[in-house]
Amino acid sequence: MAGHPLAGFFRRDVAALARAAVARRPERLLVRASTGAPGWAAVPWVAWFAPHVTRSMRHGLYVACFVNAPDERIVLSLQHGAADALREHGHDAGLRHLRDRAARTRDGLPGHGFDTRPIALGSDATLPQGYQAGCVLSRSWDAAAPDPEGFDRALIRMLDLYRALV
Numbered sequence: 718m719a720g721h722p723l724a725g726f727f728r729r730d731v732a733a734l735a736r737a738a739v740a741r742r743p744e745r746l747l748v749r750a751s752t753g754a755p756g757w758a759a760v761p762w763v764a765w766f767a768p769h770v771t772r773s774m775r776h777g778l779y780v781a782c783f784v785n786a787p788d789e790r791i792v793l794s795l796q797h798g799a800a801d802a803l804r805e806h807g808h809d810a811g812l813r814h815l816r817d818r819a820a821r822t823r824d825g826l827p828g829h830g831f832d833t834r835p836i837a838l839g840s841d842a843t844l845p846q847g848y849q850a851g852c853v854l855s856r857s858w859d860a861a862a863p864d865p866e867g868f869d870r871a872l873i874r875m876l877d878l879y880r881a882l883v
Contacts, residue, residue: 724752727761735763735782738872744880747772759840760784760848764796765876767883775800778822780872780879783848784860787839793868794836794855795875797822799847808843815850822853826878831856831871854878 732750739746750763764774764781771777776798783792797818803811823833831854838845856871 724757727752727763731763735765738869739765739876742876742880746876758844759842760838760845761786765879767879770883771798774798776802778853778879778883780875781848782872783836783838785837785839785857788837789860790837790839790857791860791868792836792838792855792857793871793875794848795822795831795853795879796848797851797853799844799851802851803843803847808846812846812850815847819851819853822882825882826854829854829878830874 728750732748735750736748739748745768747766747768748763749766750761752758752761761784762774762781764779766772766777766779771779774781774796779796779798781794781796783794785792797815799811799815802814802818805811806814833854836849836852836855836857838849840846854875856875858868
C-alpha cells in the first residue's frame, strides 16, 4: 500500500491542498492525511490539528474530513480522538465515553450552524465507529458533486469554532 499511487496522491496532494486551505489562518495548524497504515484504512481522512492540543487522531480535539467511499460522501467533522478512548475504556464503554465528550463539547457551542446528528462513515470497523461517536459537529457533501465553495466556508467556520475551543 505504501507505494500505491492513490495512497501517495492522498498523503501528498490532498494534504497539500488542505495546508493551502488554511495557510492564511492566524493560528498554526498541523495537517495530515492518511489512507491507512499498515493496510488500507476503512475510512481515509485529512485532519487539521492545533499542535498544542494534539498531533494525532488518537486523542484530543481536531477537525477532520473523512471519505465515506461506500456512500460516496465527504464528511467534515469537529472531532474527539477515538483510538485512545477505545483502547482505554474498551469498545462499548469507549463509544459511550466519546458520545458523552462530543455532547458536552457541542453543548458549549450554541448557534454553530452545523449538523449535530450522528455521522455515517460507511464502515462497521472499530475505529470508524469511534470517529462516528466522537463527532461534535459535522457537514457532509456528495462526493460526486462536491460544492467547493460551501466546503471552504464550512471549513473556515469549523476551524474558527475549533480555535475558540482550544
